[in-house]
Amino acid sequence: MRDLGVGFGYLLAGQRWVGRHGRQYGFGLLPGLITVVLYAAALTLLAVRGEDAVAWATPFADHWSSPWQGLFRGLLTVVLFALGLLLAVLTFTAVTLLIGQPFYENLSAKVDRDVSPDGTAPESGLPLWRELWVSARDSLRVLVRAALWGVLLFALGLLPFVGQTVVPVIGFFVTGFFLTEELTAVALQRRDVDLRARLALLRSRRTLVWGFGTPLGLAFLVPFVAVFLMPGAVAGATLLARDLLGEDEEEGQEDDDVSSAPHSPPPSGSTSPAR
16 A cells, blocks of 8 residues: 555656746646647537437437436436546546657656666657657557446446446546556656556556556546646656666655655566666
């Protein structure tokens, strides 16, 4: 359970890091603002047309007596919007990272140099177009996994009591895991860690991942909060990635944001991928 606190510490550490690097933070707001506008338009359309979509998908309920038809379709409309909101949270990070790829790569590298003992940061050596392609491809593969979880949670959400209590909690932990995967991908891709290896690393430290990603996912549900937290989330995810790979920080570093997120040793048998 200690890892839960460590993961949350990295989330706070990242926010403090960008708070002291105002220029990096300012540029980092732009991709999030663009993404919020796009998602707000999509969710508004879903809220306005969701009832019509449910009616179209449930023709068998056309002749149900009142109030059962209204209750049934009303419940499905609420669940459909909740699913759309969950998918928006799950994919917001991927879309924002894709839009802001050059900036976030630069921000992550600066964090690495700031805490690295030798003041250097790993570089992928790939051209920008290739990095964008790899990021988009991996994000799509992660989105498929997240969508499968979304469909499963949608189905379970129809169960009485369990669907309104246990399922939402599971949904937030699932959201936290995939959010963390997308955010740590910025630092791990520069280290040539592919998607399968990234997922294995995250699964080996699930409580650390949940401590970082689950509160972030909850915060992202508040309108516009995601925009302001994204730059710091990338910075914190870089620190978390270093922990996952067992990379040492600079001894005696004075930055209190890093010292507030203590590192724990890498999982048994893990090794840092070749850079």
